[in-house]
Amino acid sequence: MSTTSTTASSPHPSRTGAPRSRGPALAVLSVAMLMTILDGSIVTVAMPAIQRDLGFSPAGLSWTVNAYLIAFGGLLLLAGRLGDLIGRKTMFLAGNAVFTAASLLAGTADGPGTLIAARFGQGVGSAMSSAVVLGILVTLFAEAGERAKAIGVFSFTGAAGASIGQVLGGVLTDAFSWNWIFFINLPIGLAVIALAVRALPDDRGAGLAAGADVIGALLVTGGLMLGIYTVVQIERYGWLAAHTLGLGAASAVLLAAFFVRQAMAGTPLMPLRILRSRNVAGANLVQMLTLSAMFAFQIIVALYMQKVLGYGALDTGLAMLPAAVAIGGVSLFVSARLNTRFGERNVLLAGLLLLLGAMGWLTRVPVDADYVTDLLPVMLLIAGGGLVLPALTSLGMSGAREDDAGLASGLFNTTQQIGMATGVAVLSTLAASRTDGLLSAGTDEATALTGGYHLAFGTAAALLVAALTVTLVVLRRPEPPAVPAVPADQQS
Structure with missing residues (x-):
């Protein structure tokens, strides 16, 4: 890939350090992303307890999620570019410091206003650190095979964080209190900061005057x-x-x-040249479509289990654990080899087809579903996400120059948040509208809910078909890194 090799077009090359330093750096980046994703999913399980203790209204309670989402999604692009200008390591450290301090404020909140402000602060910190993570990663791992393995590890932590959050949120809330879903970030955040100071390579950045x-x-x-x-x-x-x-x-x-x-x-702030790469533009569009569809699995399946099948919060988390294992196992042990052998575009197509199969299966789940026969196959098919996410990450970063890596990282994370927010709005509204219509026609509640969820799953399948189409038409296999010419007087 031509994105990360230091060339004449990169006037401020990053110092990536010796190869032996890359393992600890990858671990630090992965743990930081794990903490961010963990925080996004752990809150949803504790929301009833938060509402009860702090006196949130039903409408106000949603702002414990919305405040984080607005700050996170709104600042990613700016934070990514600033990381290129002032140094990605500096931005990463500052972001983790803001996130950790906001977590302390959230854990000690004694009213709705304080908690919402703290959640906004967490979103700001998450945007600052997340926006530059991929930029640091692709400059550390310039060789295609090594980068594929690193992205596989990185994607594994994302899948793990989403599912661990659902289980851990139930455990901490039941065993202690909702405050501990925020306090758990304190030791993790402090450890990440301390280790990142030594493990991450220093980079000068292009300077604020450059953008x-x-x-x-x-x-x-x-x-x-x-x-x-x-x-x-x-x-x-x-x-x-x-x-x-x-x-x-x-x-x-x-x-x-x-x-x-x-x-x-x-x-x-954002040189428009970054959008001239069909892989950068196409991968970001495919990501928006895919993550909008994946909301149907991440949230609506959980709602179906709880509201129709009667599962508790912890039971739901455990029921979805096979999906996390499947996604994580594929992204960690399989995706890198497949990307290297067959190319990211072909692997992406295979993963999207598996996800499409999962959504198609969900359109037929009954009111009295049996977990083993009706839901477990979905948990296994969803392993396609372990192919999709690493391939999309490689393609989404493949057309950016090294001095634009932070911007490309911020753009990729921004489209991720837009995709999830759009999925929340579109699929939730469609499901609720369909359910209300069935209830008005005299259908019982469980059947009406299931009918609404079926419509959401069908819409998710349509979004995945659109993602497949964009992949086929727009995306191409990234070119290998360009090898700088060696002057004649330096040739041996």
């Missing part, structure tokens, strides 16, 4: 935050409400103004 576009930063941050806020509120206001249409239009105007600004600015 300190304040107007562009305000436009993109405001546009993304407003857009994500609009999306997560669709379930409350509806698609055609004045609130949704007005704020959605305002977000679109801000983002359009941002792109105009980037085309004209002398030192743009």
Whole structure:
């Protein structure tokens, strides 16, 4: 891949250190991402206890998730570019410090306002650190085979964090209190900071003068935050409400103004050259479609288990554990070899087909499902995610120069958050609308809920078909790294 080799086009090359230092660096990056993803899923299990203890209204309770999501998704692109400018290691350390401090505030919160503010702070810290993680990773592992293995390990921690969070959230809340879902971040965050100081390579960054576009930063941050806020509120206001249409239009105007600004600015925040790569643009689009569809598995399957089958929170987490093992095992032990042998595009296609099979299976789950025959096959088919995520990561970073690696990382993480937020809005609204219609027609509650979930799973399948189409039409196998020419007087 031509993205990370230090060439003449990279005036401020990163110092990646000796090869022996890369193992601890990969471990630090993976643990930091594990903590971020763990925090995203662990809160959902504890929300009833948080509502009871802090006196949240039902509408207010959703802001324990929305505040984090808006800050995280809205700041990723800015944080990624700033990482390129001031140094990715500096941004990573600062982000983990902010996240850890906000976790302490969240754990000691005594009212809704404090907790929402703390969750916003966690989102800010997560954006700062997550935005540069992939940029650091691809500069550390420049060789294709090594990078594929590193991305496999990195993807494994993501799959593990999502499922561990659901199980751990139930255990900590039941055994202690909801406060401990935030306190658990303190030792992890402090350890990550201490180890990262030594394990991560120093990098100078290009300097703020190379891209300190304040107007562009305000436009993109405001546009993304407003857009994500609009999306997560669709379930409350509806698609055609004045609130949704007005704020959605305002977000679109801000983002359009941002792109105009980037085309004209002398030192743009996001050089538009990054979008000229069909792999970068295509992989980000495929990721949005795929993660929108995967919401149907991550959340709606859990709702189906609890509201229709009567599972408890801990039982639901354990029931979904085979999926985490399958995704993690494939991403850790299989994906790198397959990517190297067959190419990321072909592996991505295979993974998307497996996910499509899982969603198709879910469209037929009955009201009285048996776990082994009706749900366990889905948990195994979802292993396709272990093929999709590493392949998409490689493709999404493959067209960026080394001095744009942080920006490409931030862009990739931004589309990830947009995809998840869109999945929340679209699939939840469709499922709720279908359920309400069935209830109005006299259908019993369990059957009506199942009918709503079937529509969500069918829509997710359609999104995966769209992702397959984009993969076939747009994506190409990345070119091997360019080898700089050796001057004649240095040839032996």
